[in-house]
Amino acid sequence: xxxxxxxxxxxxxxxxxxxxxxxxxxxxxxxxxxxxxxxxxxxxxxxxxxxxxxxxxxxxxxxxxxxxxxxxxxxxxxxxxxxxxxxxxxxxxxxxxxxxxxxxxxxxxxxxxxxxxxxxxxxxxxxxxxxxxxxxxxxxxxxxxxxxxxxxxxxxxxxxxxxxxxxxxxxxxxxxxxxxxxxxxxxxxxxxxxxxxxxxxxxxxxxxxxxxxxxxxxxxxxxxxxxxxxxxxxxxxxxxxxxxxxxxxxxxxxxxxxxxxxxxxxxxxxxxxxxxxxxxxxxxxxxxxxxxxxxxxxxxxxxxxxxxxxxxxxxxxxxxxxxxxxxxxxxxxxxxxxxxxxxxxxxxxxxxxxxxxxxxxxxxxxxxxxxxxxxxxxxxxxxxxxxxxxxxxxxxxxxxxxxxxxxxxxxxxxxxxxxxxxxxxxxxxxxxxxxxxxxxxxxxxxxxxxxxxxxxxxxxxxxxxxx
Numbered sequence: 087x088x089x090x091x092x093x094x095x096x097x098x099x100x101x102x103x104x105x106x107x108x109x110x111x112x113x114x115x116x117x118x119x120x121x122x123x124x125x126x127x128x129x130x131x132x133x134x135x136x137x138x139x140x141x142x143x144x145x146x147x148x149x150x151x152x153x154x155x156x157x158x159x160x161x162x163x164x165x166x167x168x169x170x171x172x173x174x175x176x177x178x179x180x181x182x183x184x185x186x187x188x189x190x191x192x193x194x195x196x197x198x199x200x201x202x203x204x205x206x207x208x209x210x211x212x213x214x215x216x217x218x219x220x221x222x223x224x225x226x227x228x229x230x231x232x233x234x235x236x237x238x239x240x241x242x243x244x245x246x247x248x249x250x251x252x253x254x255x256x257x258x259x260x261x262x263x264x265x266x267x268x269x270x271x272x273x274x275x276x277x278x279x280x281x282x283x284x285x286x287x288x289x290x291x292x293x294x295x296x297x298x299x300x301x302x303x304x305x306x307x308x309x310x311x312x313x314x315x316x317x318x319x320x321x322x323x324x325x326x327x328x329x330x331x332x333x334x335x336x337x338x339x340x341x342x343x344x345x346x347x348x349x350x351x352x353x354x355x356x357x358x359x360x361x362x363x364x365x366x367x368x369x370x371x372x373x374x375x376x377x378x379x380x381x382x383x384x385x386x387x388x389x390x391x392x393x394x395x396x397x398x399x400x401x402x403x404x405x406x407x408x409x410x411x412x413x414x415x416x417x418x419x420x421x422x423x424x425x426x427x428x429x430x431x432x433x434x435x436x437x438x439x440x441x442x443x444x445x446x447x448x449x450x451x452x453x454x455x456x457x458x459x460x461x462x463x464x465x466x467x468x469x470x471x472x473x474x475x476x477x478x479x480x481x482x483x484x485x486x487x488x489x490x491x492x493x494x495x496x497x498x499x500x501x502x503x504x505x506x507x508x509x510x511x512x513x514x515x516x517x518x519x520x521x522x523x524x525x526x527x528x529x530x531x532x533x534x535x536x537x538x539x540x541x542x543x544x545x546x547x548x549x550x551x552x553x
Contacts, residue, residue, distance in 0.1 A: 090521020093496035094320055102245045103326045104316075108333040110250025112344060114170060115468070118253045119347045121167050122472050125260055128479035131296055135162050135261055141269045143182075152218050154210075155182040161231070162261040163254075170254055172238040175231035178262045181206040182226045183214045189222030193541055194275045196226045196266055198259060198293070200284035200307075200526075202244040204234040212530050221538050224275065226266055230289070231255045249330070249465070252312070253472040256292055263293035267301075276551070277544050281537055283307050283526060284497070288473060295475065300483035300548055302540035306490040306533045307498060307522055310476070310506050311354075313469035314499040317462050321497060331461045340464060348467045349477060354503045475509045486544050487513035488536045492529075497522040 109115065125131055143157040161178045163171055195217070197209045206227045214225035229236055232246055232255055241247055246255075263280065270278055279302030282290035287308030294303045315321050334340050471477065481487060489506055491498075506513060516536060518529050525532075 089496035090494040092523050093521040096523045104324045105249050106326045107247040108329050110248035112339045114250050126478045135264045139265045153184045161258050163258040175236040179229045184224045185218040185222050192275045194224040196280045198282035198286040198289040199230045200286040231258045259289045260293045260296050294481050295478035302544045303487045304536045310504050312473040313466045318499045319497050331457045348471045484510040484512040488540045489515045492525040494521045
């Protein structure tokens, strides 16, 4: 199946670049990866967020068909990984849209924002208000970190400055979704579910992997990992690869330290050694709170591996050389101390002269190609580490998951990555004809129907769970 021409054309209209600041501070990436190892295990996360975490309603409005409540709470991420969130993103803001008349039970669907979905108007208009009319279903809209009022002052529109910002956003949303689901439970709403479109679908999927109960999940226009979005999808053309290549080349911490923290999560990602730290959630939390030289996973030096595009092959391509997967051996990972490295931007600036002196100011084509390949491999590795669903717990009941995908999606390539059906056995995947943009613009009714079906499936399967 080909890709949508509309997707390709729409991307060309947008001239802004992603990740203009580069990968992010090495110490931040290390802390994020350590946190991922904790939050990727649902059993270790049961007590990360207190049961009665404070949530506040700031303002309520009455409309003809609903009540709209605006509220906030402090993101739990600030307590678990201090100073990782920008100051503007610490306060999590949400809008709760409740029908005046319920049709059946008191269902609430939590909607996470997709790329570019600042504030609440888009989700409220295209999803929440129609859901009140069609199904009498309430919606809770959470504002993503780095968006709307939570956007850092130095960020241009929706373009995240650093690669690490996406991972911070995901970690924050997992915890913030837990806060909201618990609050809704306490307030007597039932059943509860989660959805999102595009990036919002990824984030909703990550959040549900951490929820300890059966819950409907409807990820729309997202898939098993975000790595393909930024390495092979049309958004890869918007990535500031030149800056990422320079930082990866001139700051050895990425290749010598950070790359060894990435875990192997499937045949579509790095074939890597991994040995999870045998510690409970309290020990993991202690390391996170004081992560300035305490135990992180490490392992023997290796170079990143990328899977061949030929999905029928069992071989792995390693910067031009081909190996069978059986030839890649796994090793144990000893605990080592973190050695903090300087800011990557400073390293790049200090080595600009080297970049311009080589070969008359230009790299040879073969060297430039190699650097680009290394940057892409590293991007795939870090993206899979923090967004690949195989790196997180399987939702409690995958049969309550209805995935909605576009057949010609150029933003979210499915070729060469694990299917969600393999990661979540029993989930349903529905396909609609067209690409990413056309589906978003004209197929919102299909997304809403999938939500209703997933909620109905939950009610039939768990009729006695409401208390």
